[in-house]
Amino acid sequence: MTSFTLQFKSHVKGNGADLVGIASIDRFKELGANRNPASIFPEVRSVIVIGKRIVRGAIRGVEEGTSFDLYDMYGRNWLNNRNLAMTTFKAGEFLEDNGWEAVPLPNLPPQTPPMGIAVREGQPAPNIMLDLDDAAVRAGLGEIGYCGLFLSPEFGPRQRFQMILTDANLDPDPILTAPVCPGCREHASFCILGAISPAAEQTLSICGKDMVVAGIDHARCNSCKNGATPNRMHPFGHADRIAAICTRSCIAFLEETDAIQNTFHNAFRKRSPWGIIDEHRVL
Secondary structure, eight states, rough: OOHHHHHHHHHHHTTTTTEEEEEGGGTTTOOOGOOOGGGOOOOEEEEEEEEOOGGGGGGGHHHHHHOOOEEEIIIIIIIIIIIIHHHHHHHHHHHHHOOEEEEEEEOTTTTTTOOOOOSSSOOOOSSSOOHHHHHHHTSSSOOTTSSSEBBEEETTTOEEEEEESSSSSSOOOOOSSOOSOOOGGGGGGOOOOOOEHHHEEEEETTEEEEEEEEEHHHHHHHOOOSSSSSOOOOTTOOOOOOTTTHHHHHHHHHHHHHOSOOSSSOOOOOOOOEEETTEEEEE
16 A cells, blocks of 8 residues: 555544545446546546444434434434534545545435536536445445445444545555355344335345345335434435434344444343334334
8 A cells, every 4th residue: 555545544534534445436437427426526536435433322312212312413413514524624635735636525315316407418417426335335345234224344334424536546445355244134124114125135236246235115214213214315315224223223233243343341232122113003
C-alpha cells in the first residue's frame, strides 16, 4: 500500500471513521450509467466508502420497547447528518489539500427514481442515486447478508456509510472473501411479520463475491411497528430496519455465534423480544 493511501486512511480514522474501504472505479464497470459513480464524476479513479458504527446502546431503548428517540437521534439522524458527515468532509479536505478533487456523497435511497431531465444526449437524468451497500462490498468492507442488509465483520449491521469519489489513484482494498454471517437462513425466523422469504431467495454477485439474500417484502417492512421506520428521504426508499426486531435478532445471533469483532461483556438480548403483529396483537 502506498504511503499516500496509508496517510489518507490514518487521517480519516483519526477524524472518527470506524471503517474505510477503497474500490477502484473499474469495479463498477458493469453498472449502468444511472447507477455508476462515473456518471457523477467522469474522472473518478477511486471510490471511498467511509463507515461509522452505530453504538449498540443506541438500540437499547428499542430492544426494551421503552425509548425509540434514542435510536432516532444517535443511531440515525445525528450519526448521519453530523458525525459521519463531518468525518466525510474532513476526508475530502485532506484529498483536496493534496491536489485531488473529492466529491462527497450521502447515503440516499438508491430506489429513488430520476427527478429531472438529461442535460446532454446519452447522459442519464438527475439525480443519480448510488447504492452505498453495494459500493461497500466493492470496497472490501463486508457483505450483503441474508436479511438484505449490509454486514461488516466488525459490527454486523451496526454502521452507516457515506462516500467520496476522487480522481486520486488510491490503493484498492481486497474484496472480503470470508462470510460474516455463519447461518444465513436463521434470519427468516427473525421477522414476525413474515417479510423475510427463503422461497424468494436469490444469489447476489458483486465483484465475484456471491451472497445468498432472502426475498424481502418491503411493503411489510414499511408497516412494521417493531422498530422499523419508513424511509424519510423518499417514499420509494426502503424502510430503515436496523432497529427492527429482525435486525436486533440478527445482532443477538451474530454476537452469540462470535461472528463479529466488536464484543461486549454482556449479551445484547437479555429478555424475550417484544413484537407487535398488528394493532390488536402483541407477542
